[in-house]
Amino acid sequence: MKAAVLKAFGTPLVIEDVPAPTPGMGAVVVDVVATGVLAYSGEVLSGQRQYALELPCVPGGGAIGRVRAVGPDATKLAVGDWVYCDPTFRSRDDAANPDITLQGISARGEGGLRLQRHFRDGAWAEQTRVPTENAIRIGALDPAEAGRWVKMGSLLVPYGGFLAAKLQPGETVVVSGATGGFGGAAVAVALAMGAAWIVATGRNAAALVDLERRFGPRVRTVRMTGDEVTDHAAIRAAAPGPIDCVFDILPPAADATQARAALMTVRPNGRIVLMGGINMQGGAGLELPYAWIMRNCITIHGQWMYPPHAATLMANLIRAGLIDLTQYDVAEFPLDRANEAVAHAAATAGPFAMTVLRP
Numbered sequence: 001m002k003a004a005v006l007k008a009f010g011t012p013l014v015i016e017d018v019p020a021p022t023p024g025m026g027a028v029v030v031d032v033v034a035t036g037v038l039a040y041s042g043e044v045l046s047g048q049r050q051y052a053l054e055l056p057c058v059p060g061g062g063a064i065g066r067v068r069a070v071g072p073d074a075t076k077l078a079v080g081d082w083v084y085c086d087p088t089f090r091s092r093d094d095a096a097n098p099d100i101t102l103q104g105i106s107a108r109g110e111g112g113l114r115l116q117r118h119f120r121d122g123a124w125a126e127q128t129r130v131p132t133e134n135a136i137r138i139g140a141l142d143p144a145e146a147g148r149w150v151k152m153g154s155l156l157v158p159y160g161g162f163l164a165a166k167l168q169p170g171e172t173v174v175v176s177g178a179t180g181g182f183g184g185a186a187v188a189v190a191l192a193m194g195a196a197w198i199v200a201t202g203r204n205a206a207a208l209v210d211l212e213r214r215f216g217p218r219v220r221t222v223r224m225t226g227d228e229v230t231d232h233a234a235i236r237a238a239a240p241g242p243i244d245c246v247f248d249i250l251p252p253a254a255d256a257t258q259a260r261a262a263l264m265t266v267r268p269n270g271r272i273v274l275m276g277g278i279n280m281q282g283g284a285g286l287e288l289p290y291a292w293i294m295r296n297c298i299t300i301h302g303q304w305m306y307p308p309h310a311a312t313l314m315a316n317l318i319r320a321g322l323i324d325l326t327q328y329d330v331a332e333f334p335l336d337r338a339n340e341a342v343a344h345a346a347a348t349a350g351p352f353a354m355t356v357l358r359p
């Protein structure tokens, strides 16, 4: 089968024939119909992000596809089923504290790397092999819509954060870093979960105006100036009342003070969710004041990805019309043009832009 292979960090992907994956106990093989390219994929492939990814490998996490072959442990999946391939692979020998590898992207610790060595390849290929439980049925799709459904992968990330923070209908939410792909998805998800108002922050004024235009008056935006005191006050002023939950998903390049300006707007007894990349490549940490956390009974949720059942719920939110996939602009590339797709994803990054490979 054809695949895009990364042989060394900082070198172009090589599109070549590789052995097709085989199913087996605990794994299924899926024909990839569409798979996403992240805005920052180029930073992962260049090595800039220093993500744990052993090479050579087929990069790419997650896909929309159809089951090609199942292993003996599949009791419901059938050949031909449309599935979302969840890139969050968890070890199965410690349910309370599983190791995690993100398919074709990165891994956490030595346990995550062991899992990565076993599953090895990602989804930028004609076929992908995933743990049986990671192939999640989403119901029949028009193949033309498969590219759009790739957005599930971005929507699920903030959904994981809001599930962790037990977001309630009627609450007021701040999304810090709302002008990126995941931050824009956080706004859409919080609205779908019933947040009354959302204060969306970012530096890009045009992207903020676009968020307000598309989502309407429940979304208020604040342009970050880089001055912590000014930004903190502007977020507070934009919220119609106390802020129940602050969600941050700024990238590693952002300064921790930008995150802190948003996080400390939360009300007493509020929750904050940390899902961004602050401090991942060094630099100053968050330095939230101990006394402020203690006196205000603040709950802090760190969250990587989302629980296994979330994909089924997300597919339902989409099918029910609570999340509208037609608002996303999808640029589709064949596998042969994977390098071009990576550059395109970086150049067009934003809340409503998607870059997709169609192997």
Ligand SMILES: NC(=O)c1ccc[n+]([C@@H]2O[C@H](COP(=O)([O-])OP(=O)(O)OC[C@H]3O[C@@H](n4cnc5c(N)ncnc54)[C@H](OP(=O)(O)O)[C@@H]3O)[C@@H](O)[C@H]2O)c1
Residues within 6 Å of the ligand: 038, 039, 040, 157, 177, 179, 180, 181, 182, 183, 184, 202, 203, 204, 205, 207, 249, 250, 251, 252, 253, 254, 255, 258, 274, 275, 276, 277, 278, 303, 304, 305, 306, 349, 350
């Ligand atoms: N926890 C998880 O499970 C999980 C999963 C996936 C991704 N992530 C994290 O999510 C982050 C966001 O990803 P993304 O694809 O939405 O977008 P991204 O391309 O990484 O950046 C998002 C936004 O951050 C802002 N930004 C960029 N450089 C900045 C800087 N130096 N200072 C301040 N703001 C800056 C930009 O908006 P403005 O120009 O408007 O400021 C940009 O649109 C990723 O970098 C990753 O670390 C976490």
